[in-house]
Amino acid sequence: MTPAARTQAAIDILDEVIAAARGGGAAADVLVARYFATRRYAGSKDRRAVRDLVYAAIRRAGEVPVTGRAALVGLARDDDGVAATFDGSAHGPAAIEHDEAAAVAGAVPDWLSRALSASGLAVADQAALVARAPLDIRINRLRADPAALATELGGEPIAGLPDALRLPTGTNVEPLAGLVEVQDAGSQIVTLAACAKPGQHIVDLCAGGGGKTLALAAAMDNRGTLLATDIDRPRLSRLPPRAARAGVTIVEPRLLDGGREAAALADWQGHADTVLIDAPCSGTGTWRRNPEARWRLTPARLERFTTQQRHVLALGAPLVRPGGALVYIVCSLLDAEGAEQIDRFLADRPGWTAEPLTLPAGRPRGEGIRLDPAHDGTDGFFVARLARPC
CATH class of the missing domain: 3.40.50.150 (Vaccinia Virus protein VP39)
Incomplete structure (x- = not known):
């Protein structure tokens, strides 16, 4: 897939994500998986790149965007590399108009921002709610020695949790099923x-x-x-x-x-x-x-x-x-x-x-x-x- 084609794929997926959010449909990760299940030509790098675009656009827009294109145009306003992919090529999106509407950047919808502020979470702290999450695991001491497995896996210890580790994002923990559980430190x-x-x-x-x-x-x-x-x-x-x-x-x-x-x-x-x-x-x-x-x-x-x-x-x-x-x-x-x-x-x-x-x-x-x-x-x-x- 060309960079432009990846952007168009992200727009198509975001249209589905937006419709699902409004109508109570499937979650974004499910919709991404469904999209690529019928597009076997897309390689692993393509899938990763498209997924990254989708989630970057989702994280950027506090309010529900009008369309998937508006969500990606908003992202393009902040990123010249994304903007360059709106090139009007055969499989890419049309060029961005000078006055084209774009999704407004924000952490959360306005009504929720007010509710969170009233609950003691400052507006300045609300952006962290949509930052990327780390990969935390709990070592199962019924089947593994936490100290020994921590030495084997590396990662960062988490203060106050002797059975926990924070691993690099993308670490494959499936072979460790039963020995560890993916579980946020919180x-x-x-x-x-x-x-x-x-x-x-x-x-x-x-x-x-x-x-x-x-x-x-x-x-x-x-x-x-x-x-x-x-x-x-x-x-x-x-x-x-x-x-x-x-x-x-x-x-x-x-x-x-x-x-x-x-x-x-x-x-x-x-x-x-x-x-x-x-x-x-x-x-x-x-x-x-x-x-x-x-x-x-x-x-x-x-x-x-x-x-x-x-x-x-x-x-x-x-x-x-x-x-x-x-x-x-x-x-x-x-x-x-x-x-x-x-x-x-x-x-x-x-x-x-x-x-x-x-x-x-x-x-x-x-x-x-x-x-x-x-x-x-x-x-x-x-x-x-x-x-x-x-």
Whole structure:
């Protein structure tokens, strides 16, 4: 593919990404993969170059661009090399008109910028939300010696996380499946709030594919009981093979029926030492990996997330034994999903208290701790640990 043809391919893909963002369609990485699945002539360098153009344009435009061409024209305004590819050649885009509309540069949509600012995240720090994310891994101490594997792999150690490494972007970790898990340092840090120990009885209430479940199992030294639940069958189905590769045998996956979760969890009422809730959320802390997600979020969708969060908190609280703890996590930087949810929870449940947390990164926010890309170099998270009265 010529440079011009690569730019036109990026424009075509961006048209699909924009339509998907407006209509709730597939994610950008899926659309990129689909595009090249029917274009076998494109080599690996072509695919990489086109993907880089697509994501550069997505990261640059805070508001949803009108078209894919407008997104790339905006990128061309900042990059003479990209501008030169608008040459009107047979497979390339037409030349840019002098007064042609271009996507406006920005970190996030205006309404979200205001909401983040109101939640204590300065405008100057919001650009970090869409910067490129590093490659962090957690070494699985059930199957590998962290020190030995760290020496073998190289990479950078991450302060406060003896099982973590930051590897060069693009490192192929697939041959290490089971020995390591790809997991952002922030995700590893907030999981520490569970204070998981061998022999405990723990519930991972919104387990999904099991990233935090497997981290909990390693902290428990594969001893105790670990119930992993979710209402999403496809996501939860990924946990058993991952657990098998990781040598984890204490996990019981349990698929819940939405709206009937309490009945399915009756055998755990008042039994768990810790209930970890990695709640469904806006994902404002994970835009480094999914930058087009900020185009999908609306005030109405945010309200649905906060309603779901109140639901899972109400579902998890009765599972905690007297004297036990509930750990609430969201990969969001909005107070509506973090500090304000905890304030509401404590106001509605006399006797419950927020326990102080000491974590390797993050800063106090309300009754919890918040991590963000600008200050901590991790994905964004809010975490709080709540103790049930004895």
